[in-house]
Amino acid sequence: DVKVTQSSRYLVKRTGEKVFLECVQDMDHENMFWYRQDPGLGLRLIYFSYDVKMKEKGDIPEGYSVSREKKERFSLILESASTNQTSMYLCASSSNSGTSTDTQYFGPGTRLTVL
Amino acid sequence: AQSVTQLGSHVSVSEGALVLLRCNYSSSVPPYLFWYVQYPNQGLQLLLKYTSAATLVKGINGFEAEFKKSETSFHLTKPSAHMSDAAEYFCAVSYTGNQFYFGTGTSLTVIP
Numbered sequence: 001d002v003k004v005t006q007s008s009r010y011l012v013k014r015t016g017e018k019v020f021l022e023c024v025q026d027m028d029h030e031n032m033f034w035y036r037q038d039p040g041l042g043l044r045l046i047y048f049s050y051d052v053k054m055k056e057k058g059d060i061p062e063g064y065s066v067s068r069e070k071k072e073r074f075s076l077i078l079e080s081a082s083t084n085q086t087s088m089y090l091c092a093s094s095s096n097s098g099t100s101t102d103t104q105y106f107g108p109g110t111r112l113t114v115l
Numbered sequence: 116a117q118s119v120t121q122l123g124s125h126v127s128v129s130e131g132a133l134v135l136l137r138c139n140y141s142s143s144v145p146p147y148l149f150w151y152v153q154y155p156n157q158g159l160q161l162l163l164k165y166t167s168a169a170t171l172v173k174g175i176n177g178f179e180a181e182f183k184k185s186e187t188s189f190h191l192t193k194p195s196a197h198m199s200d201a202a203e204y205f206c207a208v209s210y211t212g213n214q215f216y217f218g219t220g221t222s223l224t225v226i227p
């Protein structure tokens with residue numbers, strides 16, 4: 001089974017802090033994704049990466065950056081956390097077999113609260 | 116822009132009744148379609164996916180969905196709801212394999 005793990009299930013930070021959210025997958029997937037999930041808005045893509053050291057902006061990249069130094073690990077960074085970044089953050093990964101049928105596999109999520 | 120619409124942000128059914136969750140996509144090109152389920156405080160789990168092999172797709176936990184090109188729909192159904200089906204359900208589409216577009220979700224409540 002594919003396993004996607006996230007470093008924390010719950011996190012509380014203060015405004016202005018630098019926050020790191022870590023995601024690790026064990027299936028040698030090329031693609032990795034960071035989403036945030038808010039009530040009534042569904043999932044919104046923040047960034048994705050299709051290879052080591054490669055990244056692409058999603059729909060809402062402002063206030064976030066990412067790092068992918070190793071294939072299995074994809075980090076989301078909040079440079080200076082703000083209260084409007086309080087949300088559930090979901091990491092996902094998928095293979096890149098060349099078809100459009102590749103499934104995204106999700107981690108359990110990190111619920112971040114910024115005070 | 117490609118998008119997916121889920122009609123009804125909240126659906127309530129009685130235990131044993133039919134479950135119907137609606138999903139429509141907006142594209143002239145049929146996408147690949149997915150249904151995910153999210154239980155409280157968990158990530159998303161794949162229920163089923165349409166990959167053009169068959170229009171009626173069977174998934175886990177007794178769910179199935181039918182792709183109807185003429186209606187640009189991919190509604191999720193289950194003949195008999197169980198209490199354990201209470202969760203949030205997301206429809207998603209993919210065209211390139213690199214990006215998915217998710218609906219806003221439907222919260223299913225099952226009444227005993």
